[in-house]
Amino acid sequence: MLKDVPVVKDLIKRCLRCGLCREVCPVFNETKREDDSPRGKIFYVEMLRNGELDTNRAVDAKLFNCLLCESCSNICPSSIPVDEIITAARGESAKVNSHPLKRWVYNKLWTSPGKLRLFVKSLGFGQRMGLIGLGRAAGFTHILPGDMPRAERIMGRIPKKSAREILPAVSPAIGPRKYRVVYFLGCGTDLLYPEIALAAVKVLTNLGCEVDIVPELKCCGLPQLGNGEENSARELAAFNTGLINIRDADAIISDCASCSSTLKSHLYRGLFRAGYDEKITDVQVFIAKIAGTFKPDNAIAPITVTYHDSCHLSKAMKITREPRELLKRIPGVTFVEMDDADKCCGGSGTFPMSHYDLSMKILDRKVASIAKSGAGIVAAACPGCITQIGFGVKEKKMDVKVMHPLEIMAEMF
Numbered sequence: 001m002l003k004d005v006p007v008v009k010d011l012i013k014r015c016l017r018c019g020l021c022r023e024v025c026p027v028f029n030e031t032k033r034e035d036d037s038p039r040g041k042i043f044y045v046e047m048l049r050n051g052e053l054d055t056n057r058a059v060d061a062k063l064f065n066c067l068l069c070e071s072c073s074n075i076c077p078s079s080i081p082v083d084e085i086i087t088a089a090r091g092e093s094a095k096v097n098s099h100p101l102k103r104w105v106y107n108k109l110w111t112s113p114g115k116l117r118l119f120v121k122s123l124g125f126g127q128r129m130g131l132i133g134l135g136r137a138a139g140f141t142h143i144l145p146g147d148m149p150r151a152e153r154i155m156g157r158i159p160k161k162s163a164r165e166i167l168p169a170v171s172p173a174i175g176p177r178k179y180r181v182v183y184f185l186g187c188g189t190d191l192l193y194p195e196i197a198l199a200a201v202k203v204l205t206n207l208g209c210e211v212d213i214v215p216e217l218k219c220c221g222l223p224q225l226g227n228g229e230e231n232s233a234r235e236l237a238a239f240n241t242g243l244i245n246i247r248d249a250d251a252i253i254s255d256c257a258s259c260s261s262t263l264k265s266h267l268y269r270g271l272f273r274a275g276y277d278e279k280i281t282d283v284q285v286f287i288a289k290i291a292g293t294f295k296p297d298n299a300i301a302p303i304t305v306t307y308h309d310s311c312h313l314s315k316a317m318k319i320t321r322e323p324r325e326l327l328k329r330i331p332g333v334t335f336v337e338m339d340d341a342d343k344c345c346g347g348s349g350t351f352p353m354s355h356y357d358l359s360m361k362i363l364d365r366k367v368a369s370i371a372k373s374g375a376g377i378v379a380a381a382c383p384g385c386i387t388q389i390g391f392g393v394k395e396k397k398m399d400v401k402v403m404h405p406l407e408i409m410a411e412m413f
Contacts, residue, residue: 001092002045002048002049002088002089002092003049003050005088007081007084007085007088007266008045008049008085008088008089009049011080011081011085012042012045012046012049012080012085014078014079014080015039015042015078015080016077016078017039018077019037019039020075020076020077021037021038021039021071021072021075021076021082022034022037022038022039023075024071024072024074024075025037025038025071025072026067026069026071026343026344026346026362027065027066027067027358027362030358030361030362031358035062036062036065038066038072038082040062041062041063041066041082041085041086041089042080042082042085044059044062044063044089045063045085045086045088045089048089048092055092055093055095055096055097056097057097059093060090060093060097063086063089063090063093064090064354064355065355065358066083066086067311067344067346067348067351067362068083068086068087068226068348069083069311069315069344069348070082070083070311070312070315070316071311071315071344073315074315084266087225087226087228087230088230090226090227090228091228091229091230092228093228094227094228094229095228098227098228098229102227103229106223106224106227106229106232107224107229107232110187110219110223110224111218111219111224111232111235111236112218113216113217113218113219116187116191116219117162117191120158120162120191120192121158123155123158124158124159124160127157127158128160153391154352154387154388154391155387156192156387156390156391158191158192159192159193159194161194162190162191162194163185163189163190163191163193163194163196163197163198163213164185164190164213164215166194166197166198167197167198167201167213169212169213169214169215170210170211170212170213171201171204171205171210171211171213172205172210173205173208173209173210174205174206174208175208176208177208177209177210178207178208178209178290179208179209179210179250179251179290180209180210180212180248180249180250181204181209181210181211181212181249181250181251181252181253181286182212182214182244182247182249182251182252182253183197183200183201183204183211183212183213183214183253183254183255183283184214184217184220184240184244184252184253184254184256184259184260184263185197185213185214185217185254186219186220186254186255186256186258186259186383187219187223188256188258188382188383188384188387189255189256189383192383192387193383193386193404195407196255196383196404196406196407197213197255198410199404199406199407199409199410200255200283200406200410201213202410202413203287203406203409203410203413204283204287206413207287207290207291208290209290212247212249214243214244214247216243217240217243217244218236218239218240219236220236220237220240220258220259220262220263221233221234221236221237221240221262221267222258222259222262222267222349223349223350224236225262225267226349227350233267234267237267237268237271238271241268241271241272244272244276245272245273245276249276249279250279251279251280251281251286252276252279252280252281253280253281253282253283253286254282254283255282255283255381255404255406256381256382256383257282257310257311257312257313257316257317257381257382257385258310258312258349258382258384260280260281260282260283260312260313260317261312261313261316261317262312263280264277264280264316264317265316281317282313282317282319282322282381283406284319284322284323284326284381284405284406285319285322287322287326287409288322288325288326291326291329296330296331296412296413297412297413298331298411298412298413299331299332299412300330300331300332300333300408300411300412301332302332302334303332303333303334303376303377303408304333304334304335304336304374304375304376304377305327305333305334305335305336305375305376305377305378305379305408306335306336306337306338306341306370306373306375306377306378306379307323307324307327307335307337307338307341307378307379307380307405308338308341308345308366308370308378308379308380308385308389309341309342310380310381310382310384310385311344311348312382313381313382314342315342320342323379323381323405326405326409327379327405327408330408330409330412331412333408336373336374336375337373338369338370338372338373338375338378339369339372339373340365340366340369341369343365343366343369344362344366345362345363345366345380345385345388345389345392346358346359346360346361346362346363346366346388347359347363347384347385347387347388347389348384349384352388359388363388363389363391363392364392366389366392367389367392367393367396367398370389370392370393370398370400371396371398375400376399376400376401377400377401377402377403377408378393378400378401378402378403379403379404379405379408380402380403380404381404381405383404386402386403386404389402390402
């Protein structure tokens, strides 16, 4: 029962009704509706908890009209984890309102690396053969549910091989081994951006790291948790920690802000072996820590770079300094700060598939900030943000690349 969930039972009553959360909420900033604000959603959850409101599709729509970006939790004077409260309510709602196809995607497809890889490969084959473009032109995509007929255009070019198909299970250090790291290779990087994983391994091994990608690892569980499938999320967390705990590691890292923040979240709390919670971090933080006075072999071609703060990195993990410091240390890079760098891009994984118009309005603000910066490259530490922003700059016909900071760093070696 929702009323028995600790975060709902104990923490929701801390809300002061001050409304500070509204000022930073990207959804409220677009709709200006109180029931779209974090405070409004807290009211909904309270009514659900107290039995004053039944779960129905209208309430479900309000609970899912949220990016889970944690901007509200960050600014809350009472330190209420609004995202956790909304997630808990989504889980309760999903018991009666979740569509069978949605349950299959999050409980069966996304929890099975083999099935997910085959599904993505099929989409990639369809792209290369022109079948998806043909289906779009013929109007077949309109049979897709929700806003997917429009949102499917956001997907970039799918590579022929995933990162796990290219990389060995363990990549040895170049030169003397100084560290052994577990590299949590998330779904987005593995299936859509293998070049990020290759860059990560290249940088890490050149800095003396032995890199273990743990080939059997599954999804971190965030997509399931965010879409109300808590049981599947917990099963994934237990499976993944079982694999990681039997390895000796100096660090457990990820290039994906969503993955690394999830590994640090309540979902994984108490599952890692003693001492491992402190070893989980973003790959950029780890590199900044071990690089020391490292001097690269090569300067890269002169470029101007700006940086987008992925929400799960800047708000959930409070990491903003290290990515910027690393970019500034690359010979050839001129770094420029972006206005509203910490504002959400509107991606949040699958959000555009259900809230396309709202997602695009939020994205437009981000793209305008990028254009104002004058940078030729936008660096972002989340595959989801890279996909969303990449689509935005392409739609605006801007001559701007969107890259992971590691891809820029890798050019030094």
